[in-house]
Every structure is written in C-alpha cells, then in structure tokens.
Amino acid sequence: MNAAVGHGHPVKVSANVLKGLDAVALSGATDMIDTMEVQALAYRMAYPEAASWVEYFPNLYRAGLIQGFVVELPPGSRSTR
DSSP, X not given: OOTTTXXXXXEEEOHHHHHHHHHHHHHTSXXXXXXXXXXXXXXXXXXXXXXXXXXXXXXXXXXXXXXXXXXXXXXXXXXXX
C-alpha cells in the first residue's frame, strides 16, 4: 500500500493493531518514531499483530503518526454513529 493514498486522512488499521499501538504509546517506553523499538515493545507486550503491521507497513505507520489512526470496520459491519 502507498501512504500517499488517502493523504490527509487517518490511516485505517484493525482494532488489534490500534490497541497495540496505543499500549506502546501509553507505556512511554520509546519514541514512537523508532519503528524497531515499537515492534519489539509490541511483541513483548503481547500485541504481535501490531508489531507485524508496523514491520510490513512502515510507510503507512509513519503516515499514521502524522495523520492519526482509526479502526477499519470489517466488511458488512455498521458504524455505531
């Protein structure tokens, strides 16, 4: 995927990925720009999906640091808004 897609909009991730990224950020244990340390902490904190996502989608991860992250709803689900 290309980080330029959806430029200016939050990056869509699964609920598990967002939960893991939030846990790492709230731990205060690393600068979120350090992708290798974010991955390592996510694995250690039992969020392997978040760690893998950062590893496989580094451009989207960096875009999300700037534009924010939102949960991507599974196909067929409805928003509660």
